[in-house]
Amino acid sequence: MGEPMWVNVVATDPVxxxxxxSAMLGCPDITVVTTRERAAVTVLVVDHMGQDxxxxxxxxxxxxxxxxxxxxxxxxxxADALWAIAAGARGLLRRREATADRLTRAVLAxxxxxxxxxxxxxxxxxxxxxxxxxxxxxxxxxRERAVLRLLADGRETGEIAQELCYSTRTVTSVVHDITRRFxxxxxxxxxxxxxxxxxx
Amino acid sequence: xxxxxxxSRTAPTAHVVAPDATIRAEVLAVLRxxxxxxxxxxxxxxxxxIVTAVATxxxxxxxxxxxxxxxxxxxxxxxxxxxxxxxxxxLRSGTLVMLRFADATPSRLAAALQxxxxxxxxxxxxxxxxxxxxxxxxxxxxxxxxxxRSPLTPRQTRVLALMAEGQDxxxxxxSLLCSNHTVKNVIYDMMARLxxxxxxxxxxxxxxxxLx
Numbered sequence: 001m002g003e004p005m006w007v008n009v010v011a012t013d014p015v016x017x018x019x020x021x022s023a024m025l026g027c028p029d030i031t032v033v034t035t036r037e038r039a040a041v042t043v044l045v046v047d048h049m050g051q052d053x054x055x056x057x058x059x060x061x062x063x064x065x066x067x068x069x070x071x072x073x074x075x076x077x078x079a080d081a082l083w084a085i086a087a088g089a090r091g092l093l094r095r096r097e098a099t100a101d102r103l104t105r106a107v108l109a110x111x112x113x114x115x116x117x118x119x120x121x122x123x124x125x126x127x128x129x130x131x132x133x134x135x136x137x138x139x140x141x142x143r144e145r146a147v148l149r150l151l152a153d154g155r156e157t158g159e160i161a162q163e164l165c166y167s168t169r170t171v172t173s174v175v176h177d178i179t180r181r182f183x184x185x186x187x188x189x190x191x192x193x194x195x196x197x198x199x200x
Numbered sequence: 201x202x203x204x205x206x207x208s209r210t211a212p213t214a215h216v217v218a219p220d221a222t223i224r225a226e227v228l229a230v231l232r233x234x235x236x237x238x239x240x241x242x243x244x245x246x247x248x249x250i251v252t253a254v255a256t257x258x259x260x261x262x263x264x265x266x267x268x269x270x271x272x273x274x275x276x277x278x279x280x281x282x283x284x285x286x287x288x289x290x291l292r293s294g295t296l297v298m299l300r301f302a303d304a305t306p307s308r309l310a311a312a313l314q315x316x317x318x319x320x321x322x323x324x325x326x327x328x329x330x331x332x333x334x335x336x337x338x339x340x341x342x343x344x345x346x347x348x349r350s351p352l353t354p355r356q357t358r359v360l361a362l363m364a365e366g367q368d369x370x371x372x373x374x375s376l377l378c379s380n381h382t383v384k385n386v387i388y389d390m391m392a393r394l395x396x397x398x399x400x401x402x403x404x405x406x407x408x409x410x411l412x
Binding site: 114 | 312322324325363365397400406
């Protein structure tokens with residue numbers, strides 16, 4: 001193993017934060033830090049799953065070092081799990097299954113770039129009636145979808161502006177909004193994400 | 201699944217199933233770098249993980265027989281292309297750990313082996329997004345192309361997969377341990393083969409055709 005991975009904990013209340021922190025203290029591959037500046041992974045512990053949870057995930061991902069997020073929630077519906085993972089969470093654990101062992105493994109996997117859910121949750125996700133095709137599509141406006149579609153067709157900014165009768169500045173700002181909102185690195189990343197998530 | 205008591209178990213070994221000789225040699229090389237012993241016998245020990253290495257995840261269904269979840273043998277699939285429908289089938293067949301070729305560094309492969317041995321779920325982020333996103337109906341172009349051989353070399357596919365993650369040339373060069381110059385050349389050839397105009401177009405073409 002190399003250096004221990006730097007991990008910080010963000011929780012809605014101090015008891016949860018202390019619990020999660022102590023669960024990771026025994027792991028030699030993890031150093032729990034209190035500042036979020038240099039953490040490779042942030043464990044986000046919330047007491048309910050809602051739109052604000054997704055905002056929190058995105059806010060953490062927006063940090064300077066783009067930390068990976070492991071989300072610990074009380075309970076989660078399959079549709080919410082999809083949203084959380086699409087928002088950028090790399091690990092999703094229900095609180096009652098977040099044993100020290102599970103938690104550290106999920107954190108180390110996220111830090112390495114992989115995504116984990118518990119086998120039990122995966123079963124539920126696969127058994128759940130399929131989320132309607134393109135459920136994520138409602139997350140972007142028609143204008144954004146049109147721009148993304150043209151990007152996927154290989155058009156440049158000027159061509160998109162002409163085709164949609166926008167200024168090139170508008171096109172640039174639409175692309176910028178999308179990449180910011182979903183924490184994407186560039187246009188190629190945005191196009192791949194939108195296609196895979198069924199947005200286009 | 202009883203993770204607590206399995207923590208202290210010995211390091212996993214690997215039994216490699218790869219119909220393609222080149223892919224097999226590459227996987228064996230990474231395993232060696234990771235210090236993992238590869239064994240000829242798949243069912244010799246509960247610590248042996250069956251590693252199936254294929255180009256598309258659908259080939260894994262053919263190459264590796266389905267594993268009941270209760271079986272002690274862990275399974276792991278390494279592939280270049282993951283179509284959501286096939287990923288679901290592989291997950292249902294009991295393989296819960298998948299890794300992209302492009303990501304198969306010694307440390308990640310070692311971590312994936314451990315997860316597979318311990319019955320955990322470990323997947324590339326975009327593969328999970330694809331499965332959950334309900335993109336179960338592949339694009340028509342994708343089904344047509346998926347039947348034939350990929351127009352890209354394994355290396356081009358890897359570069360395209362990294363581009364789809366938003367990596368720039370320098371990051372791709374670091375991931376693949378080659379020079380910026382090589383990355384540029386690979387991309388140039390790949391774009392010519394796909395007949396695409398730019399990076400976003402290349403990535404879209406790759407995703408829609410099920411190449412990445």
